Amino acid sequence: MAGIQQPPDLSVNLCGVRLPNPLVLASGILGTTAPLLERVARCGAGAVTTKSIGPTPRAGHRNPTVLNWGPGLINAVGLANPGVEEAVAMVAEAKSRLRPLGVTLIASIFADAVEGFANVAQRVCAAGPDLLEVNISCPNVATEFGRPFALDPAAAAEVTRAVRAVCDRPLLVKLSPNVNDIVAIGRAVINAGADGLTAINTVGPGMVIDVETGWPILANRTGGVSGPAIRPIAVRCVYDLSAALGCPIVGVGGVGAGRDVVEMLMAGATAVGVGSAVIDGGPGRYGVLRDELAAFMAARGYVAPDNLRGLAHRRKAQRT
Amino acid sequence: MTENAQMLPRMFRLAGVVSETPRVRRFVFDGDLPADAGQFVMAWLPGVDEKPFSIMDDRPLTLAIANVGPFTAAFHALHLGDRVGIRGPFGRGFRLLPGRLLLIAGGYGAAPLYAVARRARQAGQGVSVVVGARTGADLLLAAAFAALGCDVHPCTDDGSAGACMLADAAAAQVLDRAAHAGLYACGPGPMLDAIERLARRRRLPAQLSREATMRCGIGVCGSCTCGDQLVCRDGPVFDAQL
Numbered sequence: 285m286a287g288i289q290q291p292p293d294l295s296v297n298l299c300g301v302r303l304p305n306p307l308v309l310a311s312g313i314l315g316t317t318a319p320l321l322e323r324v325a326r327c328g329a330g331a332v333t334t335k336s337i338g339p340t341p342r343a344g345h346r347n348p349t350v351l352n353w354g355p356g357l358i359n360a361v362g363l364a365n366p367g368v369e370e371a372v373a374m375v376a377e378a379k380s381r382l383r384p385l386g387v388t389l390i391a392s393i394f395a396d397a398v399e400g401f402a403n404v405a406q407r408v409c410a411a412g413p414d415l416l417e418v419n420i421s422c423p424n425v426a427t428e429f430g431r432p433f434a435l436d437p438a439a440a441a442e443v444t445r446a447v448r449a450v451c452d453r454p455l456l457v458k459l460s461p462n463v464n465d466i467v468a469i470g471r472a473v474i475n476a477g478a479d480g481l482t483a484i485n486t487v488g489p490g491m492v493i494d495v496e497t498g499w500p501i502l503a504n505r506t507g508g509v510s511g512p513a514i515r516p517i518a519v520r521c522v523y524d525l526s527a528a529l530g531c532p533i534v535g536v537g538g539v540g541a542g543r544d545v546v547e548m549l550m551a552g553a554t555a556v557g558v559g560s561a562v563i564d565g566g567p568g569r570y571g572v573l574r575d576e577l578a579a580f581m582a583a584r585g586y587v588a589p590d591n592l593r594g595l596a597h598r599r600k601a602q603r604t
Numbered sequence: 605m606t607e608n609a610q611m612l613p614r615m616f617r618l619a620g621v622v623s624e625t626p627r628v629r630r631f632v633f634d635g636d637l638p639a640d641a642g643q644f645v646m647a648w649l650p651g652v653d654e655k656p657f658s659i660m661d662d663r664p665l666t667l668a669i670a671n672v673g674p675f676t677a678a679f680h681a682l683h684l685g686d687r688v689g690i691r692g693p694f695g696r697g698f699r700l701l702p703g704r705l706l707l708i709a710g711g712y713g714a715a716p717l718y719a720v721a722r723r724a725r726q727a728g729q730g731v732s733v734v735v736g737a738r739t740g741a742d743l744l745l746a747a748a749f750a751a752l753g754c755d756v757h758p759c760t761d762d763g764s765a766g767a768c769m770l771a772d773a774a775a776a777q778v779l780d781r782a783a784h785a786g787l788y789a790c791g792p793g794p795m796l797d798a799i800e801r802l803a804r805r806r807r808l809p810a811q812l813s814r815e816a817t818m819r820c821g822i823g824v825c826g827s828c829t830c831g832d833q834l835v836c837r838d839g840p841v842f843d844a845q846l
Contacts, residue, residue: 348613
């Protein structure tokens with residue numbers, strides 16, 4: 285019949301794993317239990333990332349831990365998690381719930397030392413996630429853990445090598461934007477064996493002060509900034525990493541609307557992480573974004589997300 | 605979530621404190637925070653902590669808080685004029701059905717049900733309230749419900765006041781005596797489960813206010829899960845499964 289178009293195929297290949305669409309639940313948002321991960325998958329995410337799993341149980345910081353300051357969020361949850369022993373059961377259960385849905389499971393891990401990263405990676409990989417994401421970049425535990433590994437290429441590479449040695453799953457390393465040269469970190473990590481990068485973690489550290497009392501509001505005083513305010517920084521990081529390294533990238537930071545998903549793809553991302561945006565509409569936001577992406581592509585004749593990927597790199601100014 | 609919820613804490617000053625039971629005090633603040641019955645706030649004591657509390661009344665903002673740990677002990681140590689940071693109101697509250705309502709308040713659960721009772725009585729509806737506690741001294745807000753014109757049915761585990769039975773048994777007896785349009789419950793988890801079973805048996809709608817440890821209070825961090833539900837955003841009021 286005239287006028288009927290094929291709906292765009294939104295699937296993407298991330299490090300050899302097929303995602304039904306490019307949208308990824310970002311780590312640290314919602315992904316604390318298997319039923320909740322399944323719910324986000326049913327709401328339209330192409331992949332879901334667990335809350336970061338560490339070597340031992342952590343209570344995290346006292347409250348206030350998360351604030352909506354308007355143009356975005358600021359958080360210092362402090363890597364609260366039940367520890368790897370308990371979390372592996374959650375990962376296995378999540379995988380069994382997601383398998384029939386065809387949605388990809390990414391397990392996020394962290395530790396305070398290289399050996400810890402390898403230990404947690406080995407145990408989490410055994411629980412069967414589709415990809416492993418190594419969180420070297422959480423800014424909220426610096427006083428305990430020292431400088432995040434993500435700020436130093438050699439340290440980032442050392443963690444990556446240790447995890448690579450014990451993990452046969454596709455490996456993403458999550459980078460911090462709070463560095464002078466994110467490409468140097470990304471290059472070191474890819475050379476050390478990572479299959480791809482997740483960029484970016486939160487920006488900062490930032491602070492919000494209550495002006496009635498003078499108190500910094502977060503109990504940790506400082507926290508990581510996320511949401512729409514950081515999107516141009518995330519887009520630039522993805523653009524630079526993609527241009528220099530050409531590796532698979534999950535682009536994340538401030539994505540909240542279909543045009544933001546397109547923007548990340550054009551910057552060079554293979555998949556697009558969404559986190560803070562759930563503040564508006566809850567888990568259903570993933571389906572809304574998926575539909576907005578599909579509508580954008582259909583209206584402009586893009587048949588697959590691959591058509592969008594890296595488009596911005598091919599736009600070069602004319603010499604005058 | 606209410607559209608104009610306070611996202612950054614708004615500082616209120618403590619305007620009044622009333623001792624309700626040996627462990628529970630009613631804290632009245634110096635301003636209004638318009639909210640639905642059943643919504644909650646995140647209350648911040650700078651330098652101490654921030655925790656969720658159901659709103660007992662919204663004009664002026666009123667919270668009923670039990671002294672059960674370091675944070676609530678700090679709350680109980682506040683003086684008139686001291687400031688508390690309030691984020692909210694947050695969450696999905698109670699829906700008021702027309703007709704006679706049955707409220708079931710167990711333990712510390714009376715506060716959000718007071719908000720239901722006030723609105724229902726203002727609308728001229730009949731309200732029955734089962735107030736349950738371990739012992740008579742811990743019956744919370746029974747006199748306040750009576751002052752609103754509710755029919756109050758106290759019950760205690762040890763029989764020291766009211767009927768010697770659990771709250772769901774007392775509720776069943778109230779339902780035997782008169783028709784009610786729906787049940788509204790807040791209290792310990794096992795009590796809510798029992799009320800859900802009672803509602804199912806009697807084919808009546810029931811709304812249950814659940815609680816959970818919270819961090820963000822705004823539906824992003826995943827700390828407050830109950831199955832695949834977020835107590836801070838999908839709740840704290842949930843419809844019973846009938």
